[in-house]
Amino acid sequence: MNQVNPGPEPTKEPAKQDGVVDISDAGSVLQPNFQARSKQRPGQHPPRQQKRRHRGHGSPAGAVANTQKPNRPERRDRRNYRHASPAKAKVQPLKGTIVSRGHGQKLRIIPLGGSGETGDKNMLVFEYDRDILVVDAGVKFPTPDMPGIDYVVCDTTYLEENRDRIRAFLITHGHEDHIGGMPYIWPKFPVPIYTAPLTAGFIKAKFEEHGITNAEFRIIKSGEKIQIGAFSIEPVQMTHSIPDILGLAITSPAGLVFHATDWKVDFTPAFGKPTDFDKLAELSRRGVLCMLTDSTGVLVPGHTLSEQVVSKSLEDIFVEAKGRLIVSSFSSRIDRLQHVASACAKVGRRLFLAGRSMERNANIAIDLGYLKVPQGVLGDIRTVNSLPDSKIVVMCTGSQGEEGSALTRMSTGEHRHIRIKQGDTVVLSSSTVPGNERAVEQSINNLYRCGAEVVTKSELDIHSSGHGSREEIKHILNIVKPKYLIPIHGDYRRFVEMRKLAVTLDIKEENVLIIENGQIAEFDLQGKGTISDEKVQVGSVLIDGLGVGDVGEIVLRDRQTMAADGVFLIILTVDGRKGTLLTSPDIISRGFVYMKESEDLISETRAAVKRSHAAHISRTKAQTNWELFKKELRDDIGQFLFDKTQRRPMVIPVVIQV
Ligand SMILES: [Zn+2]
Ligand SMILES: [Zn+2]
CATH class of the missing domain: 3.60.15.10 (Ribonuclease Z/Hydroxyacylglutathione hydrolase-like)
Known part of the structure; x- marks a missing residue:
């Protein structure tokens, strides 16, 4: 299992891994003569080494054709951030030797x-x-x-x-x-x-x-x-x-x-x-x-507010609002759900739940008798539009501006049943979790754009x-x-x-x-407490879809590289015995430059690939070591592209021997 440990050790050079590149749908192959549609096994580039080599080697960016003049100070800043190791907070290392078993009474x-x-x-x-x-x-x-x-x-x-x-x-x-x-x-x-x-x-x-x-x-x-x-x-x-x-x-x-x-x-x-x-x-x-x-x-x-105070504030809003009320909170805040349900009963509105986790948690809490919703208050979201606006309360997830949450979808017109409109009152009944501030701001702005009235914690006692x-x-x-x-x-x-x-x-x-x-x-048995010199292994296991722990530091770093500067795939078809190029190298790129507008850069790169290949062949005669060649090519082209553009896409050479 791959794990990311926040430990103090320096990052190790990643072990060489075989990646599999499915080039069948990778996009624009510039050379029409490229036939391969099978999965190839290129070596994976060693990103750290490559980056170290490029740093500070750039030619004056303004002299480069085909690329925009980079804003250098900003670019440097961004790079410094990106070089921070993923998922590793810079913290003081904890002292102590790692032990795997406890011992003693x-x-x-x-x-x-x-x-x-x-x-x-x-x-x-x-x-x-x-x-x-x-x-x-x-x-x-x-x-x-x-x-x-x-x-x-x-x-x-x-x-x-x-x-x-x-x-x-x-x-x-x-x-x-x-x-x-x-x-x-x-x-x-x-x-x-x-x-x-x-x-x-x-x-x-x-x-x-x-x-x-x-x-x-x-x-x-x-x-x-x-x-x-x-x-x-x-x-x-x-x-x-x-x-x-x-x-x-x-x-x-x-x-x-x-x-x-x-x-x-x-x-x-x-x-x-x-x-x-x-x-x-x-x-x-x-x-x-x-x-x-x-x-x-x-x-x-x-002291924190009592939930009773929160309940009273919510009721006041319920009494005043003329149009629909949309209340957003965490789906696990069963207490908030209870207040909203009770307030609905008091003012004669119907309650609708939106968002899968909201519905699921509410149903569990109702079944177990924790959530008491008065008879006739809960409605089916599919029938929400059959009631007048003044009778509707919707409780939904999305108070943190989460992408794909019910509230976000309502404000962008993607929700199946509800679209935020003029006259709606949206109550964000939770405080913003640190780190979500921008998403929440954006979400509030979207709600305003839709014409809604937005009530947050800062306006009223609606969260405790x-x-x-x-x-x-x-x-x-x-x-x-x-x-x-x-x-x-x-x-x-x-x-x-x-x-x-x-x-x-x-x-x-x-x-x-x-x-x-x-x-x-x-x-100890005398009740004396101490902090041990020993410690145990801790860290984070990352979950991506069905994979538990299979995304480790290397995969994460690759994702960051691709997200920052894109991918650059070089495909060479060579004669298996002589090592000579059979066709001009094919180049596929995503997220690096817009290829249609960068043909000069691509053809210059293609020429650089040919030079690198010719140099390797003449040096090794017919004894070509393709793994070594790919590594050299990756470094050469990585350097070449950096000099030309000040960017570091992930360069992946693929050699097909026929
Ligand atoms: Zn907790
Ligand atoms: Zn808790």
């Missing part, structure tokens, strides 16, 4: 994802002696430097090396950053999955889509106690933006550890009971050795974070009073801020253990 807590990064793929390992529990298995969405990648999940090498000790998956709640990796990771470790009913429903739906039918779910509820190996586990009712969020009190011979991810304090939540403060107080009396806690909101002062702010964190830490604290679910900055906050609450500074992905917090 110690409790070890190891984040495999979600610690020290944003947009996390949360996954955490608890291990004691011969038992391992895995808490959550989330996904992360790809960054713009990962073209074509759908999702990113955790590297599970450590779990693979310890599979005999894995006893269970414990899943805290149904958000993607906690369950999205399950269809890719669980089949490798088919142990029982302990979780609450709604979360189980969401995971089952994912498993069905992936054809996974053999999973064993064990439903757990607040107030119960379960024994798994050396661990005794008590689920604790918390509040978050989705029902069935569980804190986990995990007792091992080293002591009691309280794991609490993704929580806020809401005394009037959208559903069910508020946080079980009695249980937290009971844990505190028993003595909490260590608490692992959500750091997302540590930079936000004050699912993660507690500073005062809530203080509140909970004051009740639980842990001896040690491990911040989770956040980046390094938030972890340090969490430590500062904890110190004001009389937690010793040295007892706040800041560990990032792969680092190990250890607790």
Whole structure:
């Protein structure tokens, strides 16, 4: 499996790989005499070496015919960015030797994802002696430097090396950053999955889509106690933006550890009971050795809004709006869906759901009784246009400006049933995830162009974070009073801020253990906690379509090269014995220059190919080594094209011997 590790080692020269180029539909072959329509096996170019050689070698760009005068400073900037290694954040290397197995009578807590990064793929390992529990298995969405990648999940090498000790998956709640990796990771470790009913429903739906039918779910509820190996586990009712969020009190011979991810304090939540403060107080009396806690909101002062306030604001908008109402949120925000459904019932509007994930999650939540939609409120989206505008509410995905989401399609006229128009009110009921700002701006502009009224979080209290702010964190830490604290679910900055906050609450500074992905917090039987000198392998596994982990760093780098400067294919038909060229070289290019307007450049390149070929033949006599020749040709033509254009397309030579 190819993995991309954010480790400190310098990038290795990629191993030589055989690529397969299907030239049958590659486009304009300039020479009509080209007959080959079969798959050829060219060698793959070594992009790094080639780039290094070209850097700074350009002839004055203005003197080059057939190419536009490049804007040099900007171009240099862009190149510097592009040379950053893909999927490798430049972070301080973590110290420590990588170990593949835990040992001894110690409790070890190891984040495999979600610690020290944003947009996390949360996954955490608890291990004691011969038992391992895995808490959550989330996904992360790809960054713009990962073209074509759908999702990113955790590297599970450590779990693979310890599979005999894995006893269970414990899943805290149904958000993607906690369950999205399950269809890719669980089949490798088919142990029982302990979780609450709604979360189980969401995971089952994912498993069905992936054809996974053999999973064993064990439903757990607040107030119960379960024994798994050396661990005794008590689920604790918390509040978050989705029902069935569980804190986990995990007792091992080293002591009691309280794991609490993704929580806020809401005394009037959208559903069910508020946080079980009695249980937290009971844990505190028993003595909490260590608490692992959500750091997302540590930079936000004050308290988060209660969902009741959000509900009231939404109702006000519902009363005022004259035309259709389109409410956009995350599909997993079942709480928001509940408010909208209740508001619909109050003002006599019909609710329609748009977007596959929105419909799927709503149906699961309705079936399990978490979402209560009054009789007659929910309508079929296919019949939406039979009602007057003043009776319509549409709840859809797309609050992050995602391409292909229901809201985006509605604003570009691609949605089957709804097209945004004058008189519509669009409510974006979620905050923008860092990194999505531009997409959201663009989406809002599109909605304005369609004539819609747009209401965002900044105008009204229509969104509340699912993660507690500073005062809530203080509140909970004051009740639980842990001896040690491990911040989770956040980046390094938030972890340090969490430590500062904890110190004001009389937690010793040295007892706040800041560990990032792969680092190990250890607790001995005397309850002493330390950060180990050892660490485990962590990283990202990229998912592209059906492929899990088959897109590694080399493929990703090739995609970046092609996306930046295109592909340049040179096809030579040679006499197999003498090595002579039988026809003039064929050239196919995509994304590099517009070939019809660059015939001079192409014919100059063709001449350069012939020169390179002739030089090689005369040097090696008849003993031509075609692999070596292709490498030389790749370098020569790469250099030639760079001198002419200041661009570095991916050059792929193909030699056909007849
Ligand atoms: Zn989360
Ligand atoms: Zn969450």
